[in-house]
Structure formats: C-alpha cells, structure tokens
Amino acid sequence: GKFRLPTGSMKGLGAAPLEKVPAGAEIEWIVVVCEPVMASQIAAARAVEDGVQPSAAAGSSFCSDAFVTPFFEENVILTPGDFGGRMNNKLKPTEMFVIVPARWANNLISILGATPDVKGLYEATRTEESSYWDRKKEREAKAEAREAAYAAGQTSAGDDAAAKAGLKVSMDWDEDAVAMIAKAPKFVRKFAVGNMEDFAAQNGYDRITADVVKEQMAQAGVSGMGGPDGEGGSKNPLKRLFSRKK
Structure with missing residues (x-):
C-alpha cells in the first residue's frame, strides 16, 4: 500500500x-x-x-x-x-x-447530530458567486406566492399534499411525487424539494411527477427515499452511528 x-x-x-x-x-x-x-x-x-x-x-x-x-x-x-x-x-x-x-x-x-442539517451543510460549501443563491431566492419568492394563493383557497391536490407534508414548493407537484419526498428522512426533505425543482427547471419540466422524481433520483445515484416512518428507517447509517450517547 x-x-x-x-x-x-x-x-x-x-x-x-x-x-x-x-x-x-x-x-x-x-x-x-x-x-x-x-x-x-x-x-x-x-x-x-x-x-x-x-x-x-x-x-x-x-x-x-x-x-x-x-x-x-x-x-x-x-x-x-x-x-x-x-x-x-x-x-x-x-x-x-x-x-x-x-x-x-x-x-x-x-x-x-440526530437530525443533520443537510441543506445547511450544502449551503456552507456554496460561494457567494454561486448561482445557487439566485435560484434559491427565486424559488422562495414563488413558494411564498403559492402559499398566499393556498391561503386564499386557490389550491390543487399537489398543494394540499405538500401542505400536509410540511413542504414548501414553488411549482406544480403531483400528489404521488409529494408522497415520495415525504417518505424521505425529515432532515433531507427541504433539500430534496430544492433539488427536484432545480432538476425540473433544468430539464424543461413544468410539473413534478413521480416519474420526474425517479429520473432525478436515478441521475443522483439515490436508490430510495428512506423508510415508511419518514425517519430513514432502521438502515439509516447516520441514525445507527450518531444515535449513540456521547
């Protein structure tokens, strides 16, 4: 060696x-x-x-x-x-x-920790010049507009599903696509939404469906979204490793 x-x-x-x-x-x-x-x-x-x-x-x-x-x-x-x-x-x-x-x-x-801040880890490595910040600002503005429309009763099935799952979305989502993200560990859901919406925009999709989610996951090399309990399941290596007391 x-x-x-x-x-x-x-x-x-x-x-x-x-x-x-x-x-x-x-x-x-x-x-x-x-x-x-x-x-x-x-x-x-x-x-x-x-x-x-x-x-x-x-x-x-x-x-x-x-x-x-x-x-x-x-x-x-x-x-x-x-x-x-x-x-x-x-x-x-x-x-x-x-x-x-x-x-x-x-x-x-x-x-x-027990609930890693995946988005925080990612953002800590982005430079001030990164286009990520412009995309984030644009997504946040669109998400706020959708939340206002939702509060005014202008809803869709995807918006209802996203609201129930506690997800902020900036574009149209199908219910089954939201359900797939909702199965991910809680600490990666916000990051996953941003990734999916960036992927959709870059590939010309105006709506996120289950097929779009699967396509993005395949390109990212992700085999699944965690266990049905929404905490990543018992196979989550971080949960196994870092749930031990210090």
Missing part, C-alpha cells in the same frame, strides 16, 4: 460493532458502511467544520485503507474497499466505506 506502519508501533488491532466495544477500550477510528450520498455528507462534515477536505483511498487492500491510511492521514477517509474487504464485510454493490478518526467524531456529531 501507500503507507506502512513503523515496526513495533502496534501491539494489536481489533474491530467490532460500536455497541460491542468493551468498556475502557480506546477507539481509534470508526468505519461507516453506507451509500455514496450519505458518505459524502459524513465526509464533508469535517470540511464544514475546519475547511479540511476528506481524503480518498483506493487500489490498496481494505485492511490498509481502514487501519493504516487513517494512521498517517489523520483525516476522514472515503474508500470503496477492495474485493476481499467488500466481500468479507458483505457490502452491497451500492455501498462504500467511510473511516472517521475518533478525534473527529465529536465534530461529526455536533454538526450532523
């Missing part, structure tokens, strides 16, 4: 699920298995905190990526792992590893 541990620097290495780590054992780093969309959020958390971008590792064995690279890099590591590492850890084709040194764990928890 790229790095080698100095001779005699380690007496032993062990790995275990967080809930099975013996009391008093020192945790050097945490390995998270998740899909790329979630991995990018976890990996970007340190960059939002102190400006340091995550590192990436590929081409070496997963053991090297998981136990050696973090020792030298002292940074969050993104890696797909090698064939053996993926097979032994039973990763799905859509999953990857994120390795978080323990020294940064509190930063991740404080930023992401």
Whole structure:
C-alpha cells in the first residue's frame, strides 16, 4: 500500500460493532458502511467544520485503507474497499466505506447530530458567486406566492399534499411525487424539494411527477427515499452511528 506502519508501533488491532466495544477500550477510528450520498455528507462534515477536505483511498487492500491510511492521514477517509474487504464485510454493490478518526467524531456529531442539517451543510460549501443563491431566492419568492394563493383557497391536490407534508414548493407537484419526498428522512426533505425543482427547471419540466422524481433520483445515484416512518428507517447509517450517547 501507500503507507506502512513503523515496526513495533502496534501491539494489536481489533474491530467490532460500536455497541460491542468493551468498556475502557480506546477507539481509534470508526468505519461507516453506507451509500455514496450519505458518505459524502459524513465526509464533508469535517470540511464544514475546519475547511479540511476528506481524503480518498483506493487500489490498496481494505485492511490498509481502514487501519493504516487513517494512521498517517489523520483525516476522514472515503474508500470503496477492495474485493476481499467488500466481500468479507458483505457490502452491497451500492455501498462504500467511510473511516472517521475518533478525534473527529465529536465534530461529526455536533454538526450532523440526530437530525443533520443537510441543506445547511450544502449551503456552507456554496460561494457567494454561486448561482445557487439566485435560484434559491427565486424559488422562495414563488413558494411564498403559492402559499398566499393556498391561503386564499386557490389550491390543487399537489398543494394540499405538500401542505400536509410540511413542504414548501414553488411549482406544480403531483400528489404521488409529494408522497415520495415525504417518505424521505425529515432532515433531507427541504433539500430534496430544492433539488427536484432545480432538476425540473433544468430539464424543461413544468410539473413534478413521480416519474420526474425517479429520473432525478436515478441521475443522483439515490436508490430510495428512506423508510415508511419518514425517519430513514432502521438502515439509516447516520441514525445507527450518531444515535449513540456521547
């Protein structure tokens, strides 16, 4: 691999699920298995905190990526792992590893917490010159106009569904499209609405249907919108990782 541990620097290495780590054992780093969309959020958390971008590792064995690279890099590591590492850890084709040194764990928890501010994380990385801010301002103005029309009784089925789901929309949505977004974890819904409406505008859609949502999700590499409870389901890696007490 790229790095080698100095001779005699380690007496032993062990790995275990967080809930099975013996009391008093020192945790050097945490390995998270998740899909790329979630991995990018976890990996970007340190960059939002102190400006340091995550590192990436590929081409070496997963053991090297998981136990050696973090020792030298002292940074969050993104890696797909090698064939053996993926097979032994039973990763799905859509999953990857994120390795978080323990020294940064509190930063991740404080930023992401139990309900990560996905939109806030994204906006923190947008420059003042980014066209994102103009699009956001335009969407907000349209959303306010739709809310005023809704309050005046000028409603559609999509507007009714959006209001019930607590979503602010700036264009026409079908009920089933709203229902798909409503299944997402609460902390990503606002961000998802903005993404969908940007996608629709860029592709010439004047109405967001379930097919438009599926098309955008496919292009973004998102396989689903979370569990039916609206909290991301039990498979949400952030919920598994950060629901532990500090």
